[in-house]
Amino acid sequence: MAVREILPDIYWIGAIDWDRRLFDALIPLPEGTSYNAYLVKGSEKTALIDTVDPSKEFEYVCNLVKAGIESVDYIIVNHAEQDHSGSLPMAAELFPRAQIVVSEKCRDLVQSLLEIPPERCLVVKDRDTISLGNKTLEFIMAPWVHWPETMLTYLQEDHVLFSCDLFGSHRATSDLFVDDIREIYHSAKRYYAEIMMPFRSNIRDHLAILTSCDIRIIAPSHGPLYQPPDPILAAYRDWISDEVKNEVVIIYVSMHGSTEKMVNHFAGALMERNVSVRIFNLAVSDIGEIAMSLVDAATIVIGTPTMLFGPHPLAANAAYITNLIRPKTKFAAVIGSYGWGGNTVETLKGMLSRLNAEMLDPVYVKGIPDQACLRELETMADTIVRKHREIAVSSQQAG
């Protein structure tokens, strides 16, 4: 446990979870994570910003003791999700006079998820402020980053944005600040893909609002802080833009090798046509890596055999997740192999309905891929080259 000064009277008092390996019972955490919580001491009043995951409650209390905090006036809850507010009931009990500062929606959620009585809450609206004496906290409502109740807290005098999950990264590290964006880029992009990507258009609006603040430090709820914030803001602008790369992500599963043969031939054809390819065998792949690769690829291709009249369950799961995270992918296709019949292609198409992507003609073959099938895959590669060129041309014209 550690109390770390960010600026005079502004401290990190969170917890690092070095060995957590799974989040939301779904997302692999190869690098662990941190639950960042903050302490702001004004000349007259003291505020806590967020708490930590309940598994780290003890460390959080130790940090409060270490920081010499005897009384707290406000506990700011940017987000009701338990990785940040799970220790709120304990903090509320520890500081019975503290008001719990929340958005209106968050008041509902902390009541239903954490049994915080609504009368403990001070509801704030967009751009409301609270004075701590020489420091002013301003609240910026940021719904759907990534929950409906989310707000960000901006410390005006010090130009620090406590950005909640926005700009976060699942990385356990002793580095308080990011030194070089290249060190954290992969983790931050992965976090964006897993958590933020479904809300791309909301984030675009929020980024526009944030540019009006003179932010000098971004203090997210996971991973290291950014000073200056420009590199992560630039990365986010890139990820949320409509621009896609000349890249095909192929996610596939194969029980007996036919689909795999198709994938390999197809990937070779794409590479020979100067299209970047990323291949993920679903039997051994990390779903977070797949999500990350989908952030800016122009095309996704799902390869699956037919199993019990539909897609292999791993392919169905990957399609379901892709549909949830809604990458900006412009084209999609299904390839694979079957034995006697089923509804694989139609089922997968239906599962990708929320993707704003044009479905290309499938290549779906009976048994082992023959020469005709391999030629069809080459034709699909030609189509993709043409389609990618068309969108590159149209985006140049639009620009």
Ligand SMILES: Cc1cc2nc3c(=O)[nH]c(=O)nc-3n(C[C@H](O)[C@H](O)[C@H](O)COP(=O)(O)O)c2cc1C
């Ligand atoms: C457990 C299992 C269930 C299957 N169910 C179907 C099915 O419902 N319909 C079908 O056309 N083929 C079915 N097949 C056959 C496979 O789709 C076929 O063998 C295909 O070529 C396998 O492709 P792969 O080599 O990429 O695994 C099934 C195969 C297995 C092993």
Ligand SMILES: [Fe+2]
């Ligand atoms: Fe969250």
Ligand SMILES: [Fe+2]
């Ligand atoms: Fe979080």
